[in-house]
Amino acid sequence: MSDRWCVTRNGVAVALRDVPDLSLDVMSADVVAAVSAGARLGCWSGDGEGRIVAVLVDDAAGELRVARARVGDRYPSLTPSCPQAHLFERELAEQFGPVAVGHPWFKPVRSHARWTPGPDAWGRAADMPIVPGVVETFRVEGEDVHEVAVGPVHAGVIEPGHFRFQCHGEQVFHLEIQLGYQHRGIERAAVGGPHPQTLHQMEAAAGDTTVGHTWAHCLVLEALADVAPPPVAQDLRATMLELERLANHVGDLGALAGDVGFQPTASFNGRLRGDFLNLTAALCGSRLGRGMLRPGGVRFGADEARRRDMTHRLHAARRDVTGSVELLFHTPSVAARFERVGIVRPEEATAAGLVGVARRACGTAVDARHDHPVGAWLQTRVDPAICGEGDVQSRAWVRWLEICDSLELVDRLLARPLDGELRVPMPSLRPDHLAIGLIEGWRGPVLHLGLTGPDGRLTRYKVVDPSFHNWMGLALALRDEQISDFPLCNKSFNLSYCGYDL
Amino acid sequence: MKVALFERLSQGHQTSRYPAVLPALPDRLRGRPTVDAAKCPPQCRVCVDACGVQAIALDPMTERPNPRVDLGKCLFCGDCEEACPTAALRFGPEHRLATSRREHLTVQQGHEYALAEQLGAELMRLYGRSLKLRVVSAGGCNGCEVDVNVLGTIGWDLGRFGISYAASPRHADGMLVCGPVTRNMELAVRKTWQAIPDPKICIAVGACAIAGGPFAGHPEQLGGAAAVVPVDLFVPGCPPHPLTILDGLLRLLGKVRG
Ligand code: SF4
Numbered sequence: 002m003s004d005r006w007c008v009t010r011n012g013v014a015v016a017l018r019d020v021p022d023l024s025l026d027v028m029s030a031d032v033v034a035a036v037s038a039g040a041r042l043g044c045w046s047g048d049g050e051g052r053i054v055a056v057l058v059d060d061a062a063g064e065l066r067v068a069r070a071r072v073g074d075r076y077p078s079l080t081p082s083c084p085q086a087h088l089f090e091r092e093l094a095e096q097f098g099p100v101a102v103g104h105p106w107f108k109p110v111r112s113h114a115r116w117t118p119g120p121d122a123w124g125r126a127a128d129m130p131i132v133p134g135v136v137e138t139f140r141v142e143g144e145d146v147h148e149v150a151v152g153p154v155h156a157g158v159i160e161p162g163h164f165r166f167q168c169h170g171e172q173v174f175h176l177e178i179q180l181g182y183q184h185r186g187i188e189r190a191a192v193g194g195p196h197p198q199t200l201h202q203m204e205a206a207a208g209d210t211t212v213g214h215t216w217a218h219c220l221v222l223e224a225l226a227d228v229a230p231p232p233v234a235q236d237l238r239a240t241m242l243e244l245e246r247l248a249n250h251v252g253d254l255g256a257l258a259g260d261v262g263f264q265p266t267a268s269f270n271g272r273l274r275g276d277f278l279n280l281t282a283a284l285c286g287s288r289l290g291r292g293m294l295r296p297g298g299v300r301f302g303a304d305e306a307r308r309r310d311m312t313h314r315l316h317a318a319r320r321d322v323t324g325s326v327e328l329l330f331h332t333p334s335v336a337a338r339f340e341r342v343g344i345v346r347p348e349e350a351t352a353a354g355l356v357g358v359a360r361r362a363c364g365t366a367v368d369a370r371h372d373h374p375v376g377a378w379l380q381t382r383v384d385p386a387i388c389g390e391g392d393v394q395s396r397a398w399v400r401w402l403e404i405c406d407s408l409e410l411v412d413r414l415l416a417r418p419l420d421g422e423l424r425v426p427m428p429s430l431r432p433d434h435l436a437i438g439l440i441e442g443w444r445g446p447v448l449h450l451g452l453t454g455p456d457g458r459l460t461r462y463k464v465v466d467p468s469f470h471n472w473m474g475l476a477l478a479l480r481d482e483q484i485s486d487f488p489l490c491n492k493s494f495n496l497s498y499c500g501y502d503l
Numbered sequence: 504m505k506v507a508l509f510e511r512l513s514q515g516h517q518t519s520r521y522p523a524v525l526p527a528l529p530d531r532l533r534g535r536p537t538v539d540a541a542k543c544p545p546q547c548r549v550c551v552d553a554c555g556v557q558a559i560a561l562d563p564m565t566e567r568p569n570p571r572v573d574l575g576k577c578l579f580c581g582d583c584e585e586a587c588p589t590a591a592l593r594f595g596p597e598h599r600l601a602t603s604r605r606e607h608l609t610v611q612q613g614h615e616y617a618l619a620e621q622l623g624a625e626l627m628r629l630y631g632r633s634l635k636l637r638v639v640s641a642g643g644c645n646g647c648e649v650d651v652n653v654l655g656t657i658g659w660d661l662g663r664f665g666i667s668y669a670a671s672p673r674h675a676d677g678m679l680v681c682g683p684v685t686r687n688m689e690l691a692v693r694k695t696w697q698a699i700p701d702p703k704i705c706i707a708v709g710a711c712a713i714a715g716g717p718f719a720g721h722p723e724q725l726g727g728a729a730a731v732v733p734v735d736l737f738v739p740g741c742p743p744h745p746l747t748i749l750d751g752l753l754r755l756l757g758k759v760r761g
Contacts, residue, residue, distance in 0.1 A: 111687075112687050113687075113723065132690075133686075133687035133688075133690075153688070153691050154637075154639055154640075154691050154695055156670035156671065157638075157668070157670065158638045158640070158648050158651050158652045158655075158668060159640065159648070160640045160645050160648065161639075161640055161641070161688060161691060181687055182641075182642070182685065182687045182688050182691070183640075183642050183643075183682070183685060183687075183688075184642070184685055184687055184723055185642050185683065185685050185718045185721055185723045185724050186718065186721040186722070186723035186724075187718075189723075190718075190721060196555075197554075197555035197556075198555045198556055198717055198719075199555075200555065201555050201556060201578055201580065201717035201741075202717045202718065204644075204717070205643070205644035205646065205716070205717050205718075205741070206644065207644060207645065208643070208644035208645045208646025208647075208648075208649060208742065209645055209646070209649060211644075211646070265507045265510060265511060268656070268657050269510070269514050271653075271655075271656035271657060271658070272517050272656055272657050272658045274653075274656075275653055275656065275658050278649075278653075279529065282529040282531070282532065283529050283530075283531070284531070285531060286529055286531030286532050286533050286581070286594075287533070287579075288649075288650070288742075288744070289646050289649065289742065291578070291579075291580060291646075291741060292533070292579075292580040292581050292582075300581070300585070301531065321513075321514055324510045324513060324514065325510065325514070328507060328510050332507075497645065498645070499642075499643065499644050499645050
């Protein structure tokens with residue numbers, strides 16, 4: 002990778018004058034070279050001032066590299082030589098207008114009007130209403146080929162999204178996913194902030210990842226303000242993050258069991274998920290972890306009696322989860338439905354830039370807690386849990402390995418003193434700086450990027466939920482599968498709509 | 504070889520005995536707030552300034568401050584409680600929060616909180632023993648959906664009260680909305696409502712669906728379900744505790760009182 006780029010680390014701010022302004026050709030070529038050498042494109046977004054800010058995540062070196070470049074109304078698309086840029090380029094066009102010439106499937110992401118004045122990337126007039134979901138979709142033609150359209154509202158308590166399947170009988174040739182229904186303007190609203198409501202919006206970027214997003218947000222603000230939360234707060238944040246992982250992974254294994262009609266684990270885990278949510282509430286009063294993480298630290302500590310009570314409940318839940326999940330994995334009819342279904346091959350996962358559980362299920366050992374540690378992860382080593390087949394079974398198994406690890410981690414964290422100094426005051430943010438926060442949430446890495454202007458206010462705030470990278474993985478997993486396996490494959494990814502739509 | 508039956512016995516009976524017995528709630532749960540205005544120092548407006556979503560207001564007429572909390576806007580984050588210098592404003596353990604009218608979602612000293620009322624006689628005759636709801640997620644954070652969903656698990660077993668979630672609006676008696684109703688979901692919410700046969704009810708769950716929640720004021724959203732359809736039950740919280748949602752549903756059906 003080129004040494005033209007500014008090298009930084011997770012949660013370490015850099016002055017904007019140290020971030021090089023490259024020519025777009027050079028920056029694009031560097032991205033292609035770095036990604037083919039194993040880095041991941043973490044961000045390729047407009048800064049609101051006519052530039053693209055690019056972040057390369059180098060997991061092996063534990064480094065983040067940043068550069069920027071001016072962009073006009075049109076530029077040669079990066080996607081043909083770097084497929085993981087596909088969605089970033091569409092997002093950039095929708096938010097700020099630059100057309101990625103040569104992008105193979107150039108369409109809007111979230112169905113909203115351009116943020117800044119100027120021509121629309123798709124030539125739509127400024128007063129033209131934007132109707133969500135009314136976009137071109139890929140179509141397979143030929144005799145007996147048919148199209149199945151599902152959503153935005155689905156048959157269950159699920160978020161909205163539109164799915165188009167191109168099928169031949171049961172067989173799916175192609176699945177196209179069109180989201181944007183949950184778009185509520187989080188990134189746009191953060192500009193000029195942080196505002197009083199910004200923190201609450203970050204807590205609600207994706208409710209099931211409240212801790213992951215809020216921690217990433219706090220990390221960015223703390224880096225920009227140059228403060229470090231007290232060690233106890235770091236341990237409490239880690240405890241919260243692992244409880245969030247436990248609740249979601251346990252819930253997901255139950256939902257997967259439900260999708261193959263294996264009722265015992267579906268029922269047990271539905272209840273056990275609640276036990277982990279309740280442990281989160283025991284710390285902070287909210288089952289989703291709302292109101293706990295605050296820039297500068299955390300709100301609530303845990304004295305010995307509380308830690309003892311929580312440990313006791315953790316052990317009881319561990320017993321029941323182990324029994325329930327062993328039952329799932331020891332049942333041959335479940336294995337028959339999980340194995341060799343919804344396969345994503347490792348080279349596809351790399352090309353598409355998949356992250357988190359879905360990536361580890363293709364055999365790649367990446368985990369931000371291990372590769373880019375902050376806070377408690379600096380002392381507590383976490384090894385990535387991997388499994389190599391890329392199918393539903395692998396994604397389920399990675400979750401189980403992580404459940405075991407998180408149970409152990411929470412047990413150890415609860416043995417440490419968790420009260421005392423919880424928070425340090427937050428000074429104002431340093432002007433003209435940039436910082437990146439990267440937290441391994443339960444789905445995968447949550448990346449937040451903040452830039453400040455001369456007045457120390459945010460000029461741009463970017464949120465990248467792991468789902469942003471991984472929806473493509475679901476589309477790939479469905480290729481040549483039966484359409485009846487869609488619910489199972491979908492659940493094995495369990496991606497966020499609101500985290501993607503923002 | 505694991506045997507399902509043994510595991511079933513070992514996991515035991517796990518359904519809450521609510522409403523006969525109130526389940527244990529976390530001691531730090533932030534339920535309905537209380538205001539003891541006698542403790543408010545003159546000219547104090549700390550709580551108003553601490554709130555990130557402008558849920559607290561002071562009456563300009565009164566001499567001493569008497570903060571009024573709009574539970575429809577409130578995220579129950581506790582920032583005001585933490586900031587209050589005299590512990591005049593506190594969140595209590597009270598989980599009963601749902602109301603029949605938007606303006607009833609007010610907490611202020613000297614103001615009695617009016618909980619949700621039972622449906623009218625005709626709706627009770629139709630839905631008192633069986634209520635099927637179509638859940639529409641319309642632009643929130645999926646947090647309310649988490650706690651709506653949880654009522655369907657064995658821990659709560661919503662079905663024993665005759666309430667269930669329907670997979671099609673045609674099979675539903677009402678709509679349950681989460682989220683502030685984004686512009687991009689407006690049409691879908693309207694169409695869902697139209698597809699539900701009359702007579703029907705609408706339930707707004709969470710701060711988003713009541714007043715836009717943390718996204719209130721954004722042009723990308725409409726500020727809640729009532730902007731699109733008439734709402735019969737408001738369940739505040741961000742998200743509401745499952746028990747708060749259940750309490751609201753059961754009040755509507757006359758299955759809990761008091
Ligand atoms: S009210 Fe709160 S928990 Fe519910 S959807 Fe809105 S932001 Fe999420």
